[in-house]
Amino acid sequence: MEHSEKYMFKYKGIYFYTKYVTPELIDSLEEFEIRVSDVFLITYPKSGTVWTQNILSLIFHEGHRDETEDIHVIDRVPWLEYNLNKLDYANRPSPRLFTTHLPYYLVPRGLKNKRVKVIYVARNPKDVLVSYFHFSKIVITPDNTPDFSIFLERFLAGEVLSSSWLDHVRGWYDHRDDFNIFFLTYEEMKKDLRGAVLRICDFLGKELSEDDLDTVVKKATFENMKKDPRANYETRPGVRLEEKKCFLRKGTVGDWKNTMTVAQNERFEEVLKEKMKDLPFSYIWDNEEAI
Numbered sequence: 001m002e003h004s005e006k007y008m009f010k011y012k013g014i015y016f017y018t019k020y021v022t023p024e025l026i027d028s029l030e031e032f033e034i035r036v037s038d039v040f041l042i043t044y045p046k047s048g049t050v051w052t053q054n055i056l057s058l059i060f061h062e063g064h065r066d067e068t069e070d071i072h073v074i075d076r077v078p079w080l081e082y083n084l085n086k087l088d089y090a091n092r093p094s095p096r097l098f099t100t101h102l103p104y105y106l107v108p109r110g111l112k113n114k115r116v117k118v119i120y121v122a123r124n125p126k127d128v129l130v131s132y133f134h135f136s137k138i139v140i141t142p143d144n145t146p147d148f149s150i151f152l153e154r155f156l157a158g159e160v161l162s163s164s165w166l167d168h169v170r171g172w173y174d175h176r177d178d179f180n181i182f183f184l185t186y187e188e189m190k191k192d193l194r195g196a197v198l199r200i201c202d203f204l205g206k207e208l209s210e211d212d213l214d215t216v217v218k219k220a221t222f223e224n225m226k227k228d229p230r231a232n233y234e235t236r237p238g239v240r241l242e243e244k245k246c247f248l249r250k251g252t253v254g255d256w257k258n259t260m261t262v263a264q265n266e267r268f269e270e271v272l273k274e275k276m277k278d279l280p281f282s283y284i285w286d287n288e289e290a291i
């Protein structure tokens with residue numbers, strides 16, 4: 001598949017966005033200086049990253065909750081490897097919040113001392129695939145977006161940004177004992193957002209008042225995030241203007257059923273079902289079960 005080499009490159013087993021990252025940058029991250037108070041949000045793409053970024057920003061920043069500060073979540077919980085707004089990470093006040101799509105073996109060495117809190121959010125891979133397909137239509141790439149069946153094959157082969165979904169999730173899960181890590185799923189967040197926020201707070205040792213908790217939950221709903229310019233990624237770099245409103249697209253569980261044919265679903269299961277059987281996440285595939 002010659003499709004994508006123009007906008008992404010493979011380094012140490014992972015596809016990265018050529019425009020924003022270099023192999024040297026990835027190498028340098030291993031020595032990235034960590035503070036004990038740092039919090040890392042880790043996801044495979046399209047798994048609920050921005051949603052959780054928003055939740056973290058709301059938990060930590062009163063100025064976000066009460067709307068006295070107009071700071072985009074991308075600047076509150078920036079990407080480690082994609083420093084899109086050229087922030088000075090070394091001189092940010094604590095606690096620093098970071099987001100990354102990196103696999104377990106490329107993150108800063110300091111994360112492995114188990115003192116830094118890491119939140120890993122996973123989503124059922126059929127919805128990840130469908131969300132990723134739509135996303136590939138709104139990010140600027142020199143390629144034409146392929147049709148879904150081609151994208152499906154690329155996804156299954158790990159020939160997309162961040163590479164294989166399974167390797168990402170499994171890698172982080174299998175190496176969980178090296179980190180102070182809390183796993184959460186998109187589907188759990190959908191099913192009980194308040195409960196998910198409480199569990200996140202609990203893990204972080206943050207105690208919010210009932211009012212503040214209500215505010216976090218309210219501002220983290222799909223409907224409210226879609227209206228919030230700080231959280232809806234309409235101004236995200238690299239998103240095509242005419243289609244930018246699609247970043248927060250549907251925000252549901254089970255949308256794969258609206259896209260995948262029976263044959264595509266069978267193909268997906270043939271490759272992934274067996275291999276993901278022993279993963280502990282009880283993936284909810286169907287919105288009727290989840291909501």
Ligand SMILES: Nc1ncnc2c1ncn2[C@@H]1O[C@H](COP(=O)(O)OS(=O)(=O)O)[C@@H](OP(=O)(O)O)[C@H]1O
Nearest residue numbers: 045046047048049050051131221222248249250251
């Ligand atoms: N509040 C809230 N509730 C429910 N769902 C939400 C929410 N915020 C973002 N989303 C959905 O998350 C999908 C985008 O995933 P990511 O943020 O991980 O994308 S990225 O990796 O940062 O590009 C994308 O999923 P799809 O709608 O299925 O495409 C977003 O709509």
